[in-house]
Amino acid sequence: MNSAAHSSNPSHSAGSFELIERVANRLVGAAFSPHRHDTYTVALTMAGVQAFNYRGSMRHSLAGQVLILHPDEIHDGHCSDEAGFSYRAAYVPPAHVQAVLGGAKLPFVVNGVSTNPALIAAAFNMVIDCAGVEDPGAYEDALYDLAHAMNNAAGRAATVRIANRTAVMRARDFLETAVVFGARLDQLEQVTGCDRWQLSRDFRALLGTSPYRYLQHRRIDLAKRMLREGAKLAEAAHGAGFADQSHFGRTFRKAVGLAPKEWLRSDLFRTIIL
Incomplete structure (x- = not known):
């Protein structure tokens, strides 16, 4: 065959x-x-x-x-x-x-x-x-x-550099304003004046996660607030800046460990809103 x-x-x-x-x-x-x-x-x-x-x-x-x-x-x-x-x-x-x-x-x-x-x-x-x-x-x-x-x-050691804290904090502040519309590394480069890949490395070093994942967590936080207030899943996905409900579901599970519907039914959710 x-x-x-x-x-x-x-x-x-x-x-x-x-x-x-x-x-x-x-x-x-x-x-x-x-x-x-x-x-x-x-x-x-x-x-x-x-x-x-x-x-x-x-x-x-x-x-x-x-x-x-x-x-x-x-x-x-x-x-x-x-x-x-x-x-x-x-x-x-x-x-x-x-x-x-x-x-x-x-x-x-x-x-x-x-x-x-x-x-x-x-x-x-x-x-x-x-x-x-x-x-x-x-x-x-x-x-x-x-x-x-x-x-x-490949057995290559990364070059150690001092992290640019000022640039990282500027990037973080910008991401906080771009939760719904999103931001790319080239935009963060313009905002901070720091090379995008160096900024990405420094962001991880100082904040423990990448700029992209930081933004995704802020989107999940926003979606959670919307769900607590009674929004439907599709409304929360769109309102928090996700391209579609499928992408929202995958990202939510990665961040929380549960699908959105499971989270809504969980003891954790009931504890939060009591």
Whole structure:
């Protein structure tokens, strides 16, 4: 049996960044011939075993592992058994990674396959969580985490700099005014006069989270207030600046640990409003 199912979803990325491509693919009884990309291939094996030749050796990526192929490296792809495999991937331009790392050499992940938990988490965010999300800030945030996770996996120490507290506080104050309409890193760069990626690093260092996730938590706080006041889920999602109710639900669960409806029924919610 020769079959392959494939879908491609180009997605808008951050600021002046061009589109990036994301794919979902299932391969059974078929194979990719040797080829190369001019991007990083960031892929998560969802089921089965993905086999491929890479840098002179046969590699295998199992379900739950992450595959990171360096730009311009020849590779193929085939099934290791008749059951086939499925994966999801994003193709990230090296220029995007380079922007985050600020001139450092592009990271190279040895063997192309990793079980590094931080790298898997960053890849999951880039490949799956960001798919279909219209907010460019989601890509900026995922890109930052992925670039640094790849850099750490490659054994490179990050350069230590003193955080710019003034810029971070200005960025935080601006985010507080932009809860509904949102803000991108290029806007924060204009507000603070600080390079967007340095600002992102300093924000994490001083406030314990990224600018994007800080904004998402403020949106969740606003949505909670609206729900306590009797708003419907769709009204709270729209009123707090989420693109749609699905995005609101995913973000709410990440922040609270419960879906909005579960939170409304929870003892925690009843304790809050008593």
